[in-house]
Each structure stands twice: as C-alpha cells, then as structure tokens.
Amino acid sequence: MAIDEKIFAGARLRRLRRERGLTQADAADMLGLSPSYLNLLERNQRPLTARVLLALADAFEIDVRALAEGSDRQLITDLEAAASDPSLASLQLERSELTELAESQPRAAEAVTRLHQAYRNAADSTADLAAQLAGGPETGQLPETEAVRNAIDKHHNHFPELERAAEALSAELKLTPDNRIGLLEARLKDGHGIIVRTFEDDVMGGARQRMDFHTRRLMLSDRLPPHARPMQIATTLVMLEYGDLLDRETAAAGLNSKAGQMLYRTGLARYLAGALLAPYGAFLKQAEKSRYDIERLQRRFQLGFEAVCHRLTTLHRPDASGIPFFMVRTDPAGNISKRFGGGVLPFARSGGSCPKWSLFEAFRAPEKLHTQRFILPDGSEYLSIARAVSHASTDNDLPVLHAIAVGCEWERAGETVYSERLAGAATETGLSCRICEREACAHRAFPSMYAKMNTNPWRQAAGPYASDEH
The missing domain is CATH 1.10.260.40 (lambda repressor-like DNA-binding domains)
Incomplete structure (x- = not known):
C-alpha cells in the first residue's frame, strides 16, 4: 500500500x-x-x-x-451464493452490484447472507427430516456450526487476550516441547488436585479424553498419538484456569443459541491451548526462520500437521504479523469440518469445493505433501499445501482420514519454502460450481449462475452444463 x-x-x-x-x-x-x-x-x-x-x-x-484491502471477499462470495439460489437467480444480479452492496452497506449485505444461510439450513433440515422418515441418511448441518465459523472469521482467527494469557502462562511454567507434559500434569495436580491417567478403549468407551470430576482424574485414551496428549492436557488446564476469560470472549461473540456458545467456547479453549504449546513470539520467529516449513515447525514444537497449520492461521498480531494463511479440513466425502479464511480465501458454504484443488488429490497419497499454485476466476492466485492425515478409529473400523490444506496469496508465497517447487502456470480452479465462471470445465457438477445451462440434445459440450452456443 x-x-x-x-x-x-x-x-x-x-x-x-x-x-x-x-x-x-x-x-x-x-x-x-x-x-x-x-x-x-x-x-x-x-x-x-x-x-x-x-x-x-x-x-x-x-x-x-x-x-x-478492498471488499470483504468472504462476504461477496456469500452474496454470490445467495444470488445463485433458484429463488433469486431470475434477477440476474451481477458481481459488480453485489460488490457495491458489500462495500457500501456491509451490515445489510451480511443480513442478506445470513437470511440465505438460514433458508439453506431450513431447507436442509426439511430434507433430512424427509430422508429420515423415508429411512434415508441425514445430510444437513447444524446452523450453530456456521454461526461459530462466522464469529471466528470476524476476528480472522486471532484473539489477542488469549495470546497474552498463553504467553504469560508459558513463561510462568517455563514450558518447552521436552518438559511440557510433566509440567502441565504437575500444574493440574498441584493447582487443581487432578491427576492424568491413560486407559484402554474398554474403559474410555471410545472417547479420546474424559474429565472425571468425581475421582479428580483426566482420563486419556491410549489411542492418542504422542503429539496429541499435550493438547488434551493443556486444553483441560486452560478451561480450569481461564474460565472467566473464555466466558468474556464467548459473550462478546453475541451467539444466540446455547449450543453455539458452547461450540465457540470450546474452540477458544483449544485455541488457547495451542497458543500455550506454541507461544506466539517463538512460533512466529521459527516460522519466519524456516520460511514457514511446516515439517520443521512440527519437529520444533512437537505438534501434528493439523495443529501447526491451525497455528499458522492465527499470526495476525498488528505489530508482529506473519503471512495471512487460510486453512480447511475435509473428509473423503467432501464434508468440511474446519475452515478458516483468514481474510485471504473466501469459501463457498454449500455446493462442495472445486475437485481440481490438490486438497482432494491428497486422499490418493496419504501423508504426502501436495503443493499447488491455483488461480480463481477473478484472477486471484494462491499457494496451497495439502496433506491427508489419519488417526485410529475408536470403533475398530477403518482409520479416520482427513485432508488438510493451508495456503496464502501467491504474492506472499515467495516467503515460504514451497513456492520454489511450483513452476509454470497456475491451475485454474473455482470456489464452487454454482459461482464459477469457467463454463467449459469438464469437472463441473452444477450449472453456473453466470451462464445459461446447456439444454441442446444435439451438442455435447466439453463439460456438463456448459452454456449453449449462440
């Protein structure tokens, strides 16, 4: 600027x-x-x-x-999704009109997107009820999850009060990756009379962690990988020691439902625990030193791939900010269970993601790192780093598999170790089919709101739903 x-x-x-x-x-x-x-x-x-x-x-x-920066990308994406709904599609709203609304009246624009999300949730709930009555699967998503994601996105996944609390406690306990389990357990025992014990599945009943207040025991499953144990212990500790802070931050979010408030508070507790295990200053220093090498950060802080990716999305301290990262976690069926735009990449809230994104390629080769340079229809380019990770299932079924992607705008990619692996043109992708302008895409699953759907029985286009020739 x-x-x-x-x-x-x-x-x-x-x-x-x-x-x-x-x-x-x-x-x-x-x-x-x-x-x-x-x-x-x-x-x-x-x-x-x-x-x-x-x-x-x-x-x-x-x-x-x-x-x-210009307009709020996520807000405009949400407006485009609303405009693509069949109930509004006949108005043929142009992107310039939606952008003008987002820039001049952001609160009114947000009201429109919230109404659309509520409408979609109601429609999904009705479809789920019909499916249940017919013996079919449940497919909808609780409205609280989107409300919580919206509340976190308003902060760009950065909470200064939680960061300061984490740095203060880390300094007080003198935590390091090598000593932290012992020190955290000692704090729980000496400060709260709670001991940590590990149990097998038949005792845990499939749970990864459970707090037994009657016996004053934090019960951990023996299925937890080593890097997950400190996070479980730290989360329990911060909920006990920083309950008032978590309550204040939750109240400030203005969530209406009790379920949404509890989800948000739990998310903040995990945020605080992650900041305790990887304090802001130390993590940012190592991230810049390693050029945001995720594997090196994993080794330095003894954290899993997902935990490091999550921490990268939080580096927004005004006087010491890192690269703005986005993050998404999805399962093989395309269900998104974690999403942080970071003010960088907007997400479509319904209709699935683009299959040309290497996020989905990660499922074909678990544990391999997949890097990609991709470009959206509006010309914005991004770096994406994706990997599929798995953990043992608690019901002795197939392992639970997720693909996790973290990335940034391409103009900042040169600050990372990953840009050097990517030569040539960027992959042309979209956010979702309904709001993507790439008409001839062979991967298209739904017609675009920007083009007339192909209904010519005598012409097979390069991809399904491509617009008619004139």
Missing part, C-alpha cells in the same frame, strides 16, 4: 465500531479524534490517514491492512 494512497473505508470502520458496541463518541475518544471527524470518515467524506490507521491498530488491535 503506497503511503500517499487514499483509503476510503467508512463502511468497514463503522462495522468495526459497532462490533465492539461503541458509540461514535466513544470510538472517537479512543482514537483521539473528534466525533464529527469520525462521522466524516464513516461516511467516506474523508480518507483514512496514516495517523488514523496507526490509532486503529493500537486501539482495536487489528491489522490495518484489512481496512486497506
């Missing part, structure tokens, strides 16, 4: 203030501005100056690049 570039981000500034429950007068006081000047900024009648950007970074603990 050039120093003399004018930045008009009134809608984003207003949204940021409202998310924190501040009046214009309160926010102006925090930023050292007059309420009238802040009002002009929010109405895009004045550009954000360098001084205001620095004040925002200090007062709100945000990465000011988020205000300087």
Whole structure:
C-alpha cells in the first residue's frame, strides 16, 4: 500500500465500531479524534490517514491492512451464493452490484447472507427430516456450526487476550516441547488436585479424553498419538484456569443459541491451548526462520500437521504479523469440518469445493505433501499445501482420514519454502460450481449462475452444463 494512497473505508470502520458496541463518541475518544471527524470518515467524506490507521491498530488491535484491502471477499462470495439460489437467480444480479452492496452497506449485505444461510439450513433440515422418515441418511448441518465459523472469521482467527494469557502462562511454567507434559500434569495436580491417567478403549468407551470430576482424574485414551496428549492436557488446564476469560470472549461473540456458545467456547479453549504449546513470539520467529516449513515447525514444537497449520492461521498480531494463511479440513466425502479464511480465501458454504484443488488429490497419497499454485476466476492466485492425515478409529473400523490444506496469496508465497517447487502456470480452479465462471470445465457438477445451462440434445459440450452456443 503506497503511503500517499487514499483509503476510503467508512463502511468497514463503522462495522468495526459497532462490533465492539461503541458509540461514535466513544470510538472517537479512543482514537483521539473528534466525533464529527469520525462521522466524516464513516461516511467516506474523508480518507483514512496514516495517523488514523496507526490509532486503529493500537486501539482495536487489528491489522490495518484489512481496512486497506478492498471488499470483504468472504462476504461477496456469500452474496454470490445467495444470488445463485433458484429463488433469486431470475434477477440476474451481477458481481459488480453485489460488490457495491458489500462495500457500501456491509451490515445489510451480511443480513442478506445470513437470511440465505438460514433458508439453506431450513431447507436442509426439511430434507433430512424427509430422508429420515423415508429411512434415508441425514445430510444437513447444524446452523450453530456456521454461526461459530462466522464469529471466528470476524476476528480472522486471532484473539489477542488469549495470546497474552498463553504467553504469560508459558513463561510462568517455563514450558518447552521436552518438559511440557510433566509440567502441565504437575500444574493440574498441584493447582487443581487432578491427576492424568491413560486407559484402554474398554474403559474410555471410545472417547479420546474424559474429565472425571468425581475421582479428580483426566482420563486419556491410549489411542492418542504422542503429539496429541499435550493438547488434551493443556486444553483441560486452560478451561480450569481461564474460565472467566473464555466466558468474556464467548459473550462478546453475541451467539444466540446455547449450543453455539458452547461450540465457540470450546474452540477458544483449544485455541488457547495451542497458543500455550506454541507461544506466539517463538512460533512466529521459527516460522519466519524456516520460511514457514511446516515439517520443521512440527519437529520444533512437537505438534501434528493439523495443529501447526491451525497455528499458522492465527499470526495476525498488528505489530508482529506473519503471512495471512487460510486453512480447511475435509473428509473423503467432501464434508468440511474446519475452515478458516483468514481474510485471504473466501469459501463457498454449500455446493462442495472445486475437485481440481490438490486438497482432494491428497486422499490418493496419504501423508504426502501436495503443493499447488491455483488461480480463481477473478484472477486471484494462491499457494496451497495439502496433506491427508489419519488417526485410529475408536470403533475398530477403518482409520479416520482427513485432508488438510493451508495456503496464502501467491504474492506472499515467495516467503515460504514451497513456492520454489511450483513452476509454470497456475491451475485454474473455482470456489464452487454454482459461482464459477469457467463454463467449459469438464469437472463441473452444477450449472453456473453466470451462464445459461446447456439444454441442446444435439451438442455435447466439453463439460456438463456448459452454456449453449449462440
């Protein structure tokens, strides 16, 4: 971003203030501005100056690049998904119209996407009920999961209070990867009267971890791999020691349902535990030193592939930020069980992902690292690093297999060790078939909202649903 570039981000500034429950007068006081000047900024009648950007970074603990970037990619993607729904498709809304709505009225745009998500959830629930009555499979997704993901995405998966708490406790206990299990167990025993014990499946009943408050025992399954044990112990410890902090952060998210609040709080506890095992400063230093080599980070912090990928998505401290990473976890059926856009890559919330993404190639060769450079229809390019990982099933069935991908914008890929492996043109992909403009794609599973569907029985296109010739 050039120093003399004018930045008009009134809608984003207003949204940021409202998310924190501040009046214009309160926010102006925090930023050292007059309420009238802040009002002009929010109405895009004045550009954000360098001084205001620095004040925002200090007062709100945000990465000011988020205000300087353009439109909210995830919001526009969600609007495109809503516009592609059959109930709205006849309006033929153009991307420029959706972008204008997202930029000028982000809260109204978010309201539209929430209504669409609620509509889709209701439709899925109705279909699930019908399938159950007919003896078929259940396919829907609880609305709470999307609400939790939305709440995390608002923070770009970075929580400053949790980071500070983790660094303070790590320094107090003097944790290192070599001594942390013993020190964490000692803290549980001395501070909370809880001992850690390992049990076989017949005792655990298939659970990976269970807290028995009656006997004051943290019960761990013997199926847990070595790198997963510290995470389970650390999660239990932070829930006991930082309950008030977790409650405050959860309340601030404004989730309506009890289930959503519990899911969010559990996610924050795991975030805090991960930050305890890999403190922000130490992890960022090693990440930059190794050029974000995931395998080296695994060895240095004795963490699994997924835990390191998750930690990479959290490096958004304003005064010490790393590369903004996205992350996604999916099973062989394409069900996404974890997703962090990181303000980098938007995700389609329904309709599946692009099969040309190497994320799905990872299932063919588990434990092999798959790197890819891909380009979306809007011209944005990304680096993707994917691997399939497995762990033992608790019911003696097939191992549980997931593919995990982490990546960043291609312009930052040169800061990693992986860009050197990728030569040549980028793979042309999309986010999902319904909002992808690549008409001739042989992998297309659904017609695009941007083209008329092929209904000519005398012409077989390069891919299904390609538009008719005129």
